[in-house]
Amino acid sequence: MKIIVDQDKCVASGQCVTAADTVFDQRDEDGIVVLLTDNPSPELAADVHQAAAVCPALAIVVED
C-alpha cells in the first residue's frame, strides 16, 4: 500500500484523521494534511481507503 496526499488540494476537513489517526495528521497552523507514514501496515488498509473515499477534496490517493 502506498499513499499520496495533495496538500494543495487539501481543504482541512479532518475527515482523514478521523478515519485513520495513526496515518494522517493535520498541521497546527492551518489544518492541512500531513502523512505520518506513506506505507502503513496492511491491517490499516480499510481505514486508509475510508479516509481517501470521504475526503471532500479527493486529495488522498491510495495505491495497493
Added chain:
Amino acid sequence: MTQSEPIERALDYPMPPIDAIEPPPEWAELRQQCPVAHVRLPSGDQATLLTRYGDVRQLIADPRFGRTAEEEGGARIGAEGASTIFDRRDEPSPIPQSGAGHQRWRRMLTKWFTAKRMAALRPRIEAMASQLVDEMVAHGAPADLKAGLGYPLPVWVICDLLGVPDSDRDRFAYWSDTFLSLSRYQQAEIDAAQAELTAYMAGHVEAKRLAPGEDLLSDLITGADAAGAKLGTEALVATGKGLLIAGHETTTNMIGKMMAMLLSDRSAWEQLVADPALIRTAVEEILRYDANPGFGLTRYLTEDVELPSGVLPAGTTAVCSMAAANRDDGVFADAESLDLTRSPNVHITFGAGPKSCVGQSLARTELQVVLEVLVRRLPGLALAVPSARLRPVEGLLVGGLQEVPVVW
C-alpha cells in the same frame, strides 16, 4: 416526463417540500430522465438544475466557477423585493472568492476546525447541550426540540468561537435568521439586520484588536496569512458574519431534521440507544438522507464545461442539488433507505473541492454531541405528533422543519 417527451415548461425551483422524510418525487425522475433540467427560480430567472452525483460533485468542486451572485450574467435567486444574501452584487466582498487568495484566507480559518480542535471543543459543546436539555426537561414534556436545543446550540457555539459574550446570543440568532430569507422577511428588515450585525461586528473587531482573547477573531487579528498579509477590518467583519450565517441556521435545522428522521420510525432511534457507537456513521447517513436540504449551490459558468451528463455552455447558471445527488442509486446502494451503519458514506452535503464547507467538522461534532447527550439523557425520546405532521419551513434558503415536538 420521459425522454421522448422533453419538458417544455420549466419546473419551478426549489420544489415544494413534502415532509420530514420523503424527498420531492421530482428528484428521482430528474436523476433518471432529465439530469440537466431547465428550472425557473423565485426571481423568474432561468437556470439549469443538476441532480446526478457525478455532475453535481464535478461542478461544485470545479475551481473555475463561483456562485451566481459574483457574476453579472448570473441568475438571481430571490423574488423581487426580497433578494437573498446570494443575490447581493452591490458591494464586492472583501474576502477573495477564488484562487490562491481564497485558499490563503481559508487556511487562516481551518486551524480552528481540525480534528484535534474538535476533540478539545467537544466537552464545552457537551456542557452547552446538557444545559439546554436540562432546561427543556425542567419545563416538562411535550417540548419543541428545535426551539429548546436545535436553535440555541449552534449560536452558542459560534459566539464562543468568535469570542462574543453570552448576553448577545439572542441578537445573533435573529440577525442570522434574516439573511437566509427567500421570502419570509421584507427587504427593509433584511437590510436593517445586515447593518446592525455589520456595526456590531465592527465594534467587536475593534474591541478584540485592543484586547485580544483566545478566540478565532483575535487570532485572525494578530495573525497573518501564508503570504504574510493581514486581514483588514472589512475582511475580519465579513469573516465573522460569514461564520455566523453559514454555521447557525444550517446546523439548527439539521438538528431538528436529524431527530425527526430518527424518531419518525422509532427503530432507528432504538438502534442508536442500544449501540451509541453507531453515532458517527448515523450522523453521516442523516446528512446524506436529508429530504429538506434547502436551495443547493449555484455556479455561474464563465466557460463551457463538460459533465458526465453533457456539455453546459458558458453563461449557464447551474443549480446543484447535493441532496438529490446524495440519493443517486448509482453511487449509494439502497439509496432510498436510511442505513445508520453505511460506510464509507461519500455524501456531498457539505459540498466538495476547494469551497467545501469550512466548518464541516464543527457541524459534525455538534450533531454527534446532540445525539450522545440525548441518547444518554432521554432514551425514551419520541415524537409528540406523527412525523407526517411535521411541517417544513418555507421562505428560507436553508431547509428544515418548523417545529419538532417531542415527549420523553
